[in-house]
Amino acid sequence: MVAETSEYLATEQVEPSGRRRVLDAAAAQFVAHGYAGTTLRQIASAAGIKAGSVYHHFDSKEDLFIAVLHEGIAAMVQAFGAAKESTADADTVDDQLLTHVRAHLSAIFENGPYTTAHVTSFFSAPTEVRQLVVPIRDDYEQQWNRLFEQLFPTVPAKTLRLHRVILFGTMNSSAEWFDPDGDISVAHLASAITGQFLNGLTGPTDSNGTTS
Amino acid sequence: MVAETSEYLATEQVEPSGRRRVLDAAAAQFVAHGYAGTTLRQIASAAGIKAGSVYHHFDSKEDLFIAVLHEGIAAMVQAFGAAKESTADADTVDDQLLTHVRAHLSAIFENGPYTTAHVTSFFSAPTEVRQLVVPIRDDYEQQWNRLFEQLFPTVPAKTLRLHRVILFGTMNSSAEWFDPDGDISVAHLASAITGQFLNGLTGPTDSNGTTS
DNA sequence: CAGCCTACCTAACGCTTGTTAGGTGAGCAA
DNA sequence: TTGCTCACCTAACAAGCGTTAGGTAGGCTG
Numbered sequence: 001m002v003a004e005t006s007e008y009l010a011t012e013q014v015e016p017s018g019r020r021r022v023l024d025a026a027a028a029q030f031v032a033h034g035y036a037g038t039t040l041r042q043i044a045s046a047a048g049i050k051a052g053s054v055y056h057h058f059d060s061k062e063d064l065f066i067a068v069l070h071e072g073i074a075a076m077v078q079a080f081g082a083a084k085e086s087t088a089d090a091d092t093v094d095d096q097l098l099t100h101v102r103a104h105l106s107a108i109f110e111n112g113p114y115t116t117a118h119v120t121s122f123f124s125a126p127t128e129v130r131q132l133v134v135p136i137r138d139d140y141e142q143q144w145n146r147l148f149e150q151l152f153p154t155v156p157a158k159t160l161r162l163h164r165v166i167l168f169g170t171m172n173s174s175a176e177w178f179d180p181d182g183d184i185s186v187a188h189l190a191s192a193i194t195g196q197f198l199n200g201l202t203g204p205t206d207s208n209g210t211t212s
Numbered sequence: 213m214v215a216e217t218s219e220y221l222a223t224e225q226v227e228p229s230g231r232r233r234v235l236d237a238a239a240a241q242f243v244a245h246g247y248a249g250t251t252l253r254q255i256a257s258a259a260g261i262k263a264g265s266v267y268h269h270f271d272s273k274e275d276l277f278i279a280v281l282h283e284g285i286a287a288m289v290q291a292f293g294a295a296k297e298s299t300a301d302a303d304t305v306d307d308q309l310l311t312h313v314r315a316h317l318s319a320i321f322e323n324g325p326y327t328t329a330h331v332t333s334f335f336s337a338p339t340e341v342r343q344l345v346v347p348i349r350d351d352y353e354q355q356w357n358r359l360f361e362q363l364f365p366t367v368p369a370k371t372l373r374l375h376r377v378i379l380f381g382t383m384n385s386s387a388e389w390f391d392p393d394g395d396i397s398v399a400h401l402a403s404a405i406t407g408q409f410l411n412g413l414t415g416p417t418d419s420n421g422t423t424s
Numbered sequence: 425c426a427g428c429c430t431a432c433c434t435a436a437c438g439c440t441t442g443t444t445a446g447g448t449g450a451g452c453a454a
Numbered sequence: 455t456t457g458c459t460c461a462c463c464t465a466a467c468a469a470g471c472g473t474t475a476g477g478t479a480g481g482c483t484g
Contacts, residue, residue: 033336039471
């Protein structure tokens with residue numbers, strides 16, 4: 001009785017596995033509705049299966065959520081590492097920071113919904129769930145702290161910490177309003193944020209030009 | 213409905229009215245758990261009543277939520293107006309912007325949980341609910357756009373719009389991490405954000421300088 | 425071939441949710 | 455006193471929630 005609808009299993013050969021389809025659907029739903037606002041039946045429906053079948057891949061809704069958040073931060077960490085490798089200490093501070101900001105924003109906007117889910121629904125999650133992701137999150141933030149100390153050796157550590165948090169807020173909150181398919185590109189956004197962060201809106205560099 | 217917002221002119225009642233207690237409790241719960249993550253029984257319990265009794269004051273959970281968001285934005289609008297009145301066109305751009313940033317942050321951190329609720333749980337709300345608050349929200353953002361056009365007449369409007377959105381993200385996301393009772397004051401945070409926004413981290417002014 | 429594993433399904437479970445209907449008692453007005 | 459309003463209560467409703475038990479069909483392995 002199930003063999004009739006051939007359309008959904010005879011589509012493409014390069015189709016993601018069941019587990020991945022669930023993961024993808026969950027990330028997208030968490031972005032759209034947050035943790036509490038997303039139901040397993042929504043996720044399952046978006047993945048093309050039934051709610052109970054989700055438990056074949058994940059132990060619980062919480063488990064699934066954590067898996068999404070982990071993938072989200074993994075993409076950020078990887079982007080950060082690639083950015084660090086592509087820059088040299090001889091590069092200007094502007095260039096080095098720009099590269100890392102662009103990497104962070106790329107992870108959010110050009111790497112599927114995982115990082116976006118992390119950034120938008122981390123704070124909306126129950127405290128108990130949030131605590132399980134905090135260690136890895138802290139690790140990533142520490143990488144940024146070290147980068148800052150390296151780029152701005154003369155600025156006091158406490159001040160640096162504050163401005164790093166501010167930069168994170170600026171970058172992450174762009175997930176709420178920025179449309180990567182709009183008339184502003186991710187690269188342009190990265191350039192605008194970096195330029196303003198370093199030199200200010202009324203600073204020396206042109207705010208809508210790319211760095212040299 | 214939400215017709216009377218006489219919250220500030222109310223005399224020094226030792227105990228707030230029932231409706232206000234519900235409103236206060238709801239705002240605090242929405243901050244802590246978001247819209248979907250907050251139950252009417254939680255709100256009622258925090259207000260010292262039973263769940264069913266909430267319906268004596270509000271038509272629905274959605275109605276209550278909207279009332280909270282409205283109060284939240286009303287505090288912002290009022291703070292913005294007071295900031296505008298307290299500044300003169302002769303003041304420096306730095307001073308004028310600082311005053312408005314401080315007003316915005318004060319509304320978030322020093323005006324009860326209403327503005328905080330607006331800022332943190334606006335995006336987590338269902339689309340249909342969110343749409344009902346968008347007009348007033350847009351109105352407030354327009355006030356900021358006009359302020360920006362006035363402060364930076366030489367910057368293109370499109371660039372200005374982008375940086376205003378960025379500033380909003382910076383300010384509003386501080387609600388997620390900033391502790392007004394910590395070792396950094398709201399005034400200091402406002403000064404740090406304003407200074408960096410205008411002159412950059414490596415800009416001319418000292419980043420931990422105080423007003424004027 | 426049988427046997428097992430994978431990836432789903434159906435059908436239900438106990439519980440919580442927002443919401444409602446109808447009551448209770450205090451306070452005030454006449 | 456009676457009557458009314460206000461602010462709350464109890465008790466329940468249907469719907470939806472996360473979750474579980476048990477079944478089934480197809481593919482792989484020995």
